[in-house]
Amino acid sequence: MTRPYVLDVSGYQPQARYYNFWATWKLRGVHGAIVKLSESTYYRNPYGAGQIAAAQHEGMKVSGYHFSRFRGNASQAIAEANYAIATANSMGLPHGSVLVLDYEERLGYRSSNTQAAIAFLNTVKSAGFTPVFYSYSGMATLWDFEEIHRQTGAMLWIAAYPTMAGVTYPNYNYFPGISNFIGAWQFSDNFYGEHIDASVDLTGVFTQMTQQKITSGGHLDSVSFDGNGMKVSGWFASDKAQGKQYPYIILTTEQGKELSRVNVQVHDRPDVAKTFPDIPGGGKSGFEAVFPYTSEMVGKKLHVIFRYTDDAAGNGNYTDYTSVIDLTKSAASLDGINTVVYTNKLRVSGWFATDYSFNNAYPFLILYDVDKKQEIQRIQATPVEREDVAKVHPDIYHAKDSGFTGEFDYNTGLVGRKLQVIARYSDDEKHGEDHHVDYWFDPFNGPAMPVIDGKTETEILVHSFNAEEVKDGLIALKFK
Incomplete structure (x- = not known):
């Protein structure tokens, strides 16, 4: 055999x-x-x-x-x-x-x-x-x-x-x-x-697919942010929880240092009872709590512990389910790069969400010359609310407030140059230095300047418009 x-x-x-x-x-x-x-x-x-x-x-x-x-x-x-x-x-x-x-x-x-x-x-x-x-x-x-x-x-x-x-x-x-x-x-x-x-x-310990009776289980379902509050939810049920009437959620570092604990009320989870019928108490095993997001948590992976214990303070005889919360996440997108001819500006827009933005409240944008490896210009970004980002990334801190727009000075000398936009959060309101976190978007070639030669005519149909002279004989048109 x-x-x-x-x-x-x-x-x-x-x-x-x-x-x-x-x-x-x-x-x-x-x-x-x-x-x-x-x-x-x-x-x-x-x-x-x-x-x-x-x-x-x-x-x-x-x-x-x-x-x-x-x-x-x-x-x-x-x-x-x-x-x-x-x-x-x-x-x-x-x-x-x-x-x-x-x-x-x-x-x-x-x-x-x-x-x-x-x-x-x-x-x-x-x-x-x-x-x-x-x-x-x-x-x-x-x-x-x-x-x-x-x-x-x-x-x-x-x-x-x-x-x-x-x-x-x-x-x-x-x-x-x-x-x-x-x-x-x-x-x-x-x-x-x-x-x-x-x-x-030799014994089937690693290969035998016999169905074992599952009497304990849990899952960290979600982590989401609302302002500076971090909501943790999931479930835990076990045959070892009998007589342990105090449910807790505890946050620790990966090395076991406790950061916070909350005595919670378990709630109904009929889905758990249906999926794991052999686990006692599965039908009422839901855990949920909101913890303040603190500097000590930023940039770390924490352990979240769902606990049943016989001690009102959360110690004593207990049984735990432990999983991981990742607070090192970032995501970003550069949605648009456009030249604005009459003001000689390069307008950029997009979003940058990161768990590291805690205590780095001031958004900046940097225009960078890739070949020369040097910064061209730095501006303070205009924050934009992004409900769409918050919906996709609820587990990233301040995703709802991650949008930005900004306009860099732009001229023909930058056309065709390999440029890069850097989004930054800093704790330095004036200069964007000191403690900060960056996202480097993909390089791009500086776009051409729109050409107005004073000869070419363009006709469009609009409902209404107004015209205003801006500078050097140029006229700004606004129309609907």
């Missing part, structure tokens, strides 16, 4: 975001995907969500893994576990999936390494994921897997490569039988000569 294979992918395999990647490997006997989610408390795989979705589309069972850096420190292990949980939830790793602790640091003492691993695995287990421990067979003296398994129930995913050459199947003569609880063996980092990690699933 041929056992199923599993591939593990990371940011080094961006192509794993595409269906055909997994379709090709499926023909070679691969039935599972293990996607790198995170590392320590500072890195998230930028392709993770796409890799998970693509593997699921091709019928793979999907798991996730976290590359650890906690070196035998149990408190740091718990912080990394919470980081991994938040990442898994935000990337759409299904409830109840395997979440692997990837332990590869060849440092520390066996006892402390073992206890830190146990702390990590029990934390992800409490969050509703299935814990698995991964390491190399040559590191077995740095941890006690039998103790890890006894205290967490985790299976072992072990790595041992008989050869570094390309292989198409495992050589079982080299199987590293160091435990009775080995669930999978990573036998190559060069499967089919394509320099990708492959494992054989």
Whole structure:
């Protein structure tokens, strides 16, 4: 009998975001995907969500893994576990999936390494994921897997490569039988000569598509801004919430520093009860709160925690669902560039919305010479309300007030030059310097000046008009 294979992918395999990647490997006997989610408390795989979705589309069972850096420190292990949980939830790793602790640091003492691993695995287990421990067979003296398994129930995913050459199947003569609880063996980092990690699933832990009864789940549905208020909404229900009558939403940094908490009232979510009928309390699991947007949040990715607890202050015995709020977002569009002949102006309009505009309240526009790499002119922009932008980007701070217009001085010397418009928010009202955030729009060639030769006649039909002499014999016409 041929056992199923599993591939593990990371940011080094961006192509794993595409269906055909997994379709090709499926023909070679691969039935599972293990996607790198995170590392320590500072890195998230930028392709993770796409890799998970693509593997699921091709019928793979999907798991996730976290590359650890906690070196035998149990408190740091718990912080990394919470980081991994938040990442898994935000990337759409299904409830109840395997979440692997990837332990590869060849440092520390066996006892402390073992206890830190146990702390990590029990934390992800409490969050509703299935814990698995991964390491190399040559590191077995740095941890006690039998103790890890006894205290967490985790299976072992072990790595041992008989050869570094390309292989198409495992050589079982080299199987590293160091435990009775080995669930999978990573036998190559060069499967089919394509320099990708492959494992054989011995127990179905990474490939068996049995339907598990889901008794805990949640989701961060939306984050939106109204002025300086940040509204957070979603749902969380769990069989572990029984007897925990105080619901909270808590915001923390990724390292666990608390920024704010609100005791909330849960509301009806009939959609959750319909989708997850086995989760107790799903029909009344909605969470919602408004937090003030503060300087401490700007430019960060925060953890949002939906919590049930038996403590009125929000501590005590609790069960959590954790996800990620991204406050590093920006979006912009340069909608129009037009020359205004009678005033020799270059008129620009568009919008720029960014989470970084908090405390940078003054909008500026800069005209930049691309080839000379120098600023040509800087003006204060005229703000314009943009309800259309707010509708598309409600999760970006002050999107409603992101519109701008402005007019630069313009002459024939700029025609055909490669120019660039920079939109800026600054805390310096007068000069637009000091703390600021910029958006550089795509370069363009300076447009031609409209030609008025005093000879050519143009006739148009209008309902009404008025004429006013402006300067140098030119007349401004306004008509309807």
